[in-house]
Amino acid sequence: MKNLLKLKFLWSFLTLFLVLSLIVGGCGKKEKKERAKSATKQEAAQKVSEEKVIKIGAILPLTGSAAIHGQFQKQGIEIAVKEINEKGGINGHKVKIVYGDSKNEGKTGINVFKKMLDFDKVHIFYSSMSGVSYPIASYVHSNDLRNVLIMVTLVSVPGITKLSPIIYRCFITSDKESKIIGDFIRKILMAKKIGVYYVNDDYGMGAYKTLESYCNTHNIEIIWKASYNKNVKDHRNTLLKLKKSEVEALVIVGYNESFAYAIRQKYELQIDIPTVTTIGLAVRQWRELAGEEAVEGIYFTDSGFETSTTEAKKEFCERFKQTYNVQPNVISAFSYTAIKLLVEALRLSEGNFSVYSVKKALDSITHFQTPVGEITFSNQEASPKIVIKKIENGKIKEIFTNK
Secondary structure: OHHHHHHHHHHHHHHHHHHHHHHHHHHHHHHHHHHHHHHHHHHHHHHHHHHOEEEEEEEEOOOOOOHHHHHHHHHHHHHHHHHHHHOOOEOOEEEEEEEEEOOOOHHHHHHHHHHHHHOOOOOEEEEEOHHHHHHHHHHHHHOOOOOOEEEEEOOOOOOHHHHOOOEEEOOOOHHHHHHHHHHHHHHHHOOOEEEEEEEOOHHHHHHHHHHHHHHHHOOOEEEEEEEEOOOOOOOHHHHHHHHOOOOOEEEEEOOOHHHHHHHHHHHHOOOOOOEEEOHHHHOHHHHHHHOHHHHOOOEEEEOOOOOOOOHHHHHHHHHHHHHHOOOOOHHHHHHHHHHHHHHHHHHHOOOOOOHHHHHHHHHOOOOEEEOOEEEOOEOOEOOOOOEEEEEEOOEEEEEEEOO
């Protein structure tokens, strides 16, 4: 009897367990189906979201020797993107910047470019700095890449756009910069013997070679030349050798803190030689680092940004000041302009965002008003204005331009 009761109890327990298992299993299956539906909806929403975004890969020196340049550029880029997206984007597509840190190193820049292309599925690029952008352009040329488009800025090295039909530039080139410096030295300073002190990288060497070529054809002799590392802070020993020379005018080529220290130490060593610098001195931060007395009387190249009174510059400066509580410099202005040019080309492509359509649209851009002046593309090169300015009594004056 006891065994029979035990058997009935065990049977009842097993029956209850089986029923509960079926109920729980059914609920579990239902829950899994709901989760699967939810995941599918999320994936679909994400896909739609991604389809409504246009990615632009920005390869900048966010760390390393030119990190502050990366910061200036990023500020200009962010202002441009915010402007565009607040107005609804491009044909309903928001612009998204995918940032990559080049560290101002060519090899690193190439690796960042490859990652963005393969992993992030980016096909429209912004790249800066000669020492990074030229190696990327060479990689594009060597691999005959045609499914990308690259806009470069802060890149003066000659010939970069000739490497590939998909590389465009929005910046002053070394050959144009060297020509206006040479013309100014020859026509205004009337110097026959000059010195050149240049940063020892792709940008500096490119600038020196183009200036040397100009001098060779215009009866100007470079009697003193020296290069410096972009990270060096003490230029005194080199500059003392310059002091003993018979140089009638000096050209200083650079773009960062080291460049500013060279100008300051030239003043401290009382080297009183008429001095012309490249566009680096158009950056307010480098003038401040060099010191007010050191930059007094110095000439430098510029796009016209500092003295421009155009509506495009006014609007950009107002928005920049509202966002960052400082006035923008020419670097931020060029980065802003480069992104605006890419966006204008994307807009002109009327929803067809293929590289071919964007390239065709860029080629059609003429008289485009920007903070750095009126831009027209010709043979993949923009044509920003280039002038010589002088710092006189703390004020910047435009004093020379090639007609």
